[in-house]
Amino acid sequence: MKKYLITGYSGFVSHHFLNYLESLQQPCNILGVDINEAAFDLGSYKYVQGSFKNVNLLNREEVDVLIHDYKPDYILHLASYSSVASSWKNPVTSFVNNTNIFLNLVEQVRLLGLACRILSVGSSEEYGKVDVSTLPLHEELPTNPVSPYAVARVSQEMLSQIYAKSYGLDIVLTRSFNHIGPGQKEMFAISSFAKKMIGIKHSSSGEKTMTVGDIEIVRDFVDVRDVVKAYYLLLQKGEKGEIYNICSGKGITLKEVLQTMKNILQIEVNIQIDKELIRPADNPVIIGSNKKIKDKIGWQPSISLETSLKDLLNYWDNNQ
């Protein structure tokens, strides 16, 4: 039975990955680790079995014991401080909780000489501020990080390349674009919009105003359920040392996202822009090309933006 070590177990993506594994109806063993308590248990799964361990990945000794004892076949490294906005407030925390935790993991795999495939999750933020003429963003473009979070991701990517190409570790890399879907924390823009919209829908005071930052920026959104399928396929079929964009290939403004949500809920909303919420050095347009992962791995997104937003709104409706 294949063994998966999943870091960032209590996060949004992990839960969807477990659901995907379960849907395959093949027995597998997982060890979930997180610095927080387990956000869900495995009791409801039939094929996915395993356990949870509370681990601080910044503590190298804890990581050493973890890898040594479990000897995973796969590491799905989801642990991350993945908010760009938070990284501006706490750049050191963002950096060490992305780059250093990754380094601790791969170093122990190297030292033990484990035959273990690792998925190094990167971000579309690595492309940074780009010329519109280079869109859609493809994997050969140079990186140009313009936030502390993006710097951490590029650093992780460079380390991945060294570990894959020079030390021979079996690492496959992604540049994952903005995820959306049920269960996402409200620290991310779209989920925060959805929560606010649901608040307005149920407002007893008739409040119709929501405050947002820059909604003219264009992003490429991909449903988390499509993302985890890509992660699974890359663990099976990805090429060592290669980077794969995971994206829809379509750009949409946050303004259009808000409009779609209003249409779904059939409510009136008064959108107010707060310039204080506009981040320094934000990237105006991010749209990716998913040609490589389509051609080489056979993955493509299957869930429409409207479905993603409906499910996200439903999630907040059920979790107010």
Place this chain on the structure above:
Amino acid sequence: MKKYLITGYSGFVSHHFLNYLESLQQPCNILGVDINEAAFDLGSYKYVQGSFKNVNLLNREEVDVLIHDYKPDYILHLASYSSVASSWKNPVTSFVNNTNIFLNLVEQVRLLGLACRILSVGSSEEYGKVDVSTLPLHEELPTNPVSPYAVARVSQEMLSQIYAKSYGLDIVLTRSFNHIGPGQKEMFAISSFAKKMIGIKHSSSGEKTMTVGDIEIVRDFVDVRDVVKAYYLLLQKGEKGEIYNICSGKGITLKEVLQTMKNILQIEVNIQIDKELIRPADNPVIIGSNKKIKDKIGWQPSISLETSLKDLLNYWDNNQ
């Protein structure tokens, strides 16, 4: 009186920087910090005054207290694990002792809002494996790090850009090429060659063989006394957020360096190549362009390679 915080105080470059400051005959105050004990004291200086503090820059609290209490006008950040070879053996140590220590310093300067100019020392290794057609290497070329050490340096550089351009810190950046000169530790190739040559010169058994790694690689060597002058000038006149190569502009094989040393010492030496000493993914040719620092800052190297090697050989003759 201007205050300089010098990290990596007990290292090779720091000592030469103090000598340069003294040569200016202007009173200044320095605070030297190092994780090792002070390698030299300030007793022999007339104009340079100050003290030493034993600090672990990986310990953020120690760094916070250090910057808060001293409030430097300049930070010359020399602390580094600067050996590429060591970085292959201990990639985590190399990474954290380059990138994380830098991050701790700049973060505290940011949080205190200090008006402090910082020199972020990078490396020619950041260019990585390059096409010969792109030589000499200039600052606009993309980085392509191929060793753990180089990854750490590129990470530091990206962080410097974020702190300079988005947070507004007054950081000037270098890409410093291979330093040579008296006092360099033997963990670096040229200094190790010099020490071995002096051993052969004085060998009572008539031993004439020295073992080396790949001596066909081409490097751009610059005397440490020229380097520290460049550091001083960049602290005075460098432009915030800009990167400056510090190099001779000339490429030379390690083989030619060995030949020059033999000529200086007028001895016979039998050079043996040990393939075990050849590092993975080494860069065959590194030659830099110093046009930018020449044009913008008025710096250029003044010490010939032969003089550097003579002084380095003399150093080992006096410190066997």
